[in-house]
Amino acid sequence: MKRRINKVAIIGSGIMGSGIACHFANIGVEVLLLDIIPRELNDQEKKKGLTLEDKQVRNRLVNDSLQASLKSKPSPIYHQDFAKRIETGNLQDDISKISEADWIIEVVVERLDIKKKVFDDLEKHRKKGTLISSNTSGIPIQQMNEGRSEDFKKHFCGTHFFNPPRYLRLFEIIPGPDTSEEVLAFLNEYGEKFLGKTSVVAKDTPAFIGNRVGIFSIMSLFHMVKEMDLTIEEVDKLTGPVIGRPKSATFRTVDVVGLDTLVHVANGLHKGVPADEQHDLFALPDFIGTMVENEWFGSKSGQGFYKKIKNKDGSSEIQSLDLNTMEYRSGKKANFATLEQTKTIEKVEDRFKVLINGKDKAGEFYRKNLSALFAYVSNRIPEITDELYKIDDAMKAGFGWEHGPFQIWDAIGVEKGIEMMKEEGFKPAPWVNEMLEKDEKSFYTVKNANTYYYDIPKKEQLKVPGQDAFIILDNIRESKQVFKNSGVVVEDLGDGILNVEFRSKMNSIGGDVLDGLNKALDIAERDYQGLVVANNGQNFSVGANIGMIFMMAVEQEYDELNAAIKYFQDTMMRMRYSSIPTVAAPHAMTLGGGCELSMHADMVVAAAETYIGLVEFGVGVIPGGGGSKEMTLRAADTFHKDDVELNRLRAHFLTIGMAKVSTSAYEAYDLNILQKGKDIVVVNPDRQLAIAKKHALLIAENGYTKPIMRTDIKVLGKQALGAFLVGTDQMFAGKYISEHDKKIANKLAYVMAGGDLSEASYVSEQYLLDLEREAFLSLTGERKTLERLEHMIKKGKPLRN
Incomplete structure (x- = not known):
């Protein structure tokens, strides 16, 4: 029988319970x-004369928890309308409703006695065959299994979501002694395909995989920081983006998660793994004990390793905790010569060889830190898992590491890693040396576009399972390369579909990328069926190369700048009017030119976590790569008979004028950047490229015909222009915008009105593109625009002037 999940019941509405509920609502589940x-009643309820029998009182805890979650930043939900998919209730009046659920997830407090009582109640109402799981992060599944029915035990396991469930992709599945293989297989696939997770089946050991290794890594740092006399700024500098970790690195991450949460798990591990060779590292160092006593838990308590204060002049300052004095002080900038050597190394994995050879404190830190990590993870096999790739998957998906421990070890070299470990007083598990003796020199290899890992029991390289649903560009880039320049690589995805992968810095779009895109279109039109634009970078594209625009504008090379903008526009139009279908696959930051490219593709297959928008106002210009034209066209396509057309145009005008960026792909539908009925959203980014390829092929095989350029775009002329100019005057008079903001907005108004036409008219796309390009060029001649461009290049954030 095919199992489907139409409705889930979440038991427990705390931070995790509400977050899990929101994520199921995200994917359309009831x-x-x-x-x-x-x-007891609270004060407000007493004033209203309510009693404990009133439904709003009985459901107060669950409703308050859900509302707090929905208001939190970042949001747990893709779109606020999706919250309507969540029904709330209480465990007395509504527990019978769990009989309608296909999956019941327990997310109550981490106490075995309470969980067992909840399971007693659930068994009375759960229908036979229903999946049931616990989101426990530490209580053994075997203990929760005790006293349950055979059907319960067969369908029961741990399903550990990481917080926040929307953003952290690790989904640990922990079988109990009686969990059926069918249940494990289903949950593994469901996590990947529907929840967008990295599913990892773990053994029933303390803290499972992610937290066992993650908490070790953090506790190891806690002990090392005093030993090496490092400041918290130095540790965060060393453990952040330079090694492919989140910007929040170590101490900022702990502040966000909550020190009390980390301490709870660390204490549990200290008690639960007495035979662990690094058992003593899970004991809290003195400074952590002091922080716990002072309740310096981080963001939730207002101070942790960092504290935000207000100075006398009203300015804000982030202070740091001095771990020697346990007092807060002004932040200190961290600088290391070794890190300077990595600035020109784009690929994170290529930096590790440089980092471990550093002659300063940074080099010493990496040698100690990575040696301890390598030894620890090698010795956790087969205790926590039999497969090394699961440890890497868990650290990447649960802790935001770009590379897992074994991948980092491979980047350094397995033999070099062992040599380094020996010097630092560590040794790997015996199986690592046995692997080398079999002439296996790495933990991973790539063969026939697939990743293989070293299987320890079988002593050979096996294919990492689940890859058939993915296209991994790192695995095919060299073998399937059709064209390459400094900005792009064009790969053959098979079945007549090409892919254009941006390879420029931050995937910005400059002349080399546009050349590569045009070359890909030439090749595809000649020899292929379709073209996808996708990459596996941190962001899809941060937009046009503003450094190039700034230099041309400063040098007043306006003919060259005009030609460059026209080349951008023409390339976007070629995406739209090619003789083969084009599919864009944006993810993460998709700004400015990246957004314009997506809007001109025949179809968009967007990752759910896509933050897309036309943000050119921030650098003092309007969208000049077809974005202003496209929003005007899309507004006109929404005009209906007897409708107030100006209101629809105004909404699209404000999308650009306020530099609106969606906080998910679903919000991009509201902005008309993504279009319902044409563009789709994919929850699992690993599957995005494969799905984009399928849609390109489907469009091609369905009889794709080159579209005809539009000449029927209704513009409103003076009617719209006058209204917009009055609006910008009022905004300026009210001091909501600067004089330069007003100038930019008025230029945009002129373009989107179709110029100073006396009445509504129908115009072509090229007409609007010419207006757009003229407005863009004129703004690059403004001093304040040059100041905005320069500030963005130097500081990475917009200037308001």
Whole structure:
């Protein structure tokens, strides 16, 4: 029988329970969220004369928790309308409703006695065959299994989501002693395909995989920081983006997660793994004990390793905790010569060889830190898992590491890693030396576009499972390369579909990228069926190369700048009017030119986590690569008979004028940047490229015909222009915008009105593109625009002037 999940019941509405409920709502599942009844009335309820029998009182805890979650930043939900998919209730009045659920997830407090009581109640109402799981992060699944029915035990396991569930992709599945293989297989696939997760089946050991290794890594740093006399700024500098970790690095991450949460897990590990060779590292160092006593838990308590204060002049300052004095002080900039050597190394994995050879404190830090990590993870096999790739998957998906421990070890070299470990007083598990003796020199290899890992029991390289649903560009880039220049690589995805992969810095779009895109279109039109634009970079594209625009504008090379803008526009139009279908696959930051490219593709297959928008106002210009034209066209396509057309145009005008960026792909539909019925959203980014390829092929095989350029775009002329100019005057008079903001907005108004036409008219796309390009060029001649461009290049953030 094919199992489907149409409705889930979440038991417990705390931060995790509400977050899990929101993520199921994100993917279209009906959710029942239940929690306990309050023991007493609060002051507000007493004033209203309510009693403990009133439904709003009985559901107060669950409703308050869900509302707090929905208001939190970053949002747990792709679109606020999706919250309507969540029904709330309490564990007395509504527990019978769990009989309608296909999956019940327990997310109550981490106490075995309470969990067992909840399971007693659930068994009375759960229908036979229903999946049931616990989101526990530490209680053994075997202990929760005790006293349950055979059907319960067969369908029960741990399903550990990481917080926040929307953003952290690790989904650990922990089988109990009686969990059926069918249940494990289903949950593994469901996590990947529907929830967009990296599913990892773990053994029932303390803290499972992610937290076992992650908490070790953090606790190891906590002990090392005093030993090496490092400041918290130095540790965060060393453990952040330079090694492919989040910007929040170590101490800022702990502040966000909460020191109390980390301490709880560390204490559990200290108690639960007495035989661990690094057992003593899970004991709290003195400075952590002091922070816990002072309740310096991080963001939730207002201070942790960092604290934000207000100075007398009203300015804000982030202070840092001095771990020697345990007092807060002004931040200190961290600088290391070794890190300077990596600035020109684009690929993170290529930096590790440089970092471990550093002659300063940074080099010493990496040698100690990575040696301890390598030894630890090698010794956790087969305790926590039999497969090394699962440890890497867990650290990447649960802790935001770009590379897992074994991948980093491979980047350094397995033999070099062992040599370094020996010097630092560590040694790997015996199986690592046995691997080398079999002439296997790395943990991973790539063969026939697939990744293989070293299987320890079989002593050979096996294919990492689950890859058939993915296209991994790193695996095919060299073998399937059709064209390459400094900005792009064009790969043959098979079945007549090409892919254009941006390879420029931050995937910005300059002349080399445009050349590569045009070359790809030439090749595809001649020999292929379709073209996809996708990459596996951190962001899809941060937009046009503003450094190039700034230099041309400063040198007043306006003919060259005009030609460059026209080349951008023409390339975007070629995406739209090519003789083969084009599909864009944006993800993460898709700004400015990246957004314009997506809007001109025949179809967009967007990752759910796509933050897309036309942000050119921030650098003092309007969208000049077809974005202003396209928003005008899309507004006109929404005009209906007897409609107030100006209101629809104004909404699109404000999307550009306010530099609106969606906080998910679903919000991009509201902005008409993505179009319903044409563009789709994919929850699992690993599957995005494969799905984009399928759609390009489907469009091609369905009889794709080159579209005809539009000449029927209705513009409103003076009617719209006058209204917009009055609006910008009022905004300036009210001091909501600067004089330069007003100038930019008025230029945009002129373009989107179709110029100073006396009445509504129908115009062509080229007409609007010419207006757009003229407005863009004129703004690059403004001093304040040059100041904005320069500030963005130097500081990486917009200037308001």
